[in-house]
Amino acid sequence: MTTTANQRKVLAILAGGLVLGIGTAVTLAAWNDSEFANGTFTAGAFNLEGSATSAAAGWGEHAAAPGAALTFTLPLAGNLSPTDTVYAPFWVRLDSTTTSDATVTTSLESGTGANATNISYAVYALDEADACDGSATTNGTLLLSGSTLSASTAGATFDLAHGTGVAGAAQKVCFIATAGAGLTEGGAATGVWEFAAESN
Template identity: 50%
Template sequence: MLRPVDADIHLGGTMFAQETTTAETGQRRRKAPKVRAILAGGLVLGVGAAITLAAWNDSEFAQGTFTAGAFNLEGSTDGSTYGENPVATPATLGFTANPVNLAPGDVVTAPFAVRLDDATTSNATVTVSTQSSTGGLIGLTYSLTRSTAFGCGEAVTGTLITAGQALGTTPGSVTFALTQGAGTDPGAPVNLCFRITADDDLVQSQTGSTTWEFAAQSQ
């Protein structure tokens, strides 16, 4: 004969009385381990799924290669042979008259040309200035013009320094453009002409010299 067993159950702070048979208690005890095993398996499955999703990743890469160009200015005193003329060994201008026996009213001229060599990969802006002067240059003025071809007898296409500029000085912002060559060819030359004039202020027996600089900057 089964006897009723009284059990107290607390729900929300309220006590209830419940009758439980011995057989019902045994069935609950046998079922409890199965419930715990199922819950434990569910927890393991949840952790494993989270790790698998976190393993996805991806990357992208980019690279650039950089090579510098070349740039070089060269000059000529005869319009055919071009070369380097550094400050230590400047080109000597070939004046049409003897500049060592000047008298008031004399005018002497000398052509000069500059261009970019065949390895240059950029256009340029050239600035003209006086690099240095020595000795006496009193009574001497000059001008600097551009021409269609090499030589001071060619048609003038532009004036860079107007006549009357004191020898040994250069106005500011005297510039002209040079273009780079195509393929293996050098750039087109700019033909220039210096005109030196002796006036009444020329001092007898004085000797002097002046050196111009043509400074090219790539564009």
């Protein structure tokens, strides 16, 4: 009788322990929660434009050669004699959609024609108030030069700032071309220059 009573107590304790074990498993259930984040990435805009007219007008796209036609001082540009020098202003700026500043490098794209070897040139960056004439060599910053329209020696680069909803400030540039002593009578020459803007 004592053995049976002890067995019942042991069975009752075991049964209680099993119930307790089941209850403990239920109370250990975990809560789950998540947090998400997202980022949207939109590319900015970048566009250089030029004007052969002025800092205030004549702006347009000239993304491929031969580009904008420069207006050199007249009447000499169409009637050069040896040692004549002519001048032409040009302006570049970042357009109103651009969202980054830029560094601009000037290079000679090509020089063609019978007198390409008889024309030397220089390109200067100027302040807007400075004239595009002989004073550019002292007032300006040399960007590029060449002893012919087939040669080039790099000078300085220049920076352009973008605007906010408006075009950035324009940079005035002055082209100077000089006819050499060996200028061929009646021969023409064409120079094409590139202003390459890189965002920074």
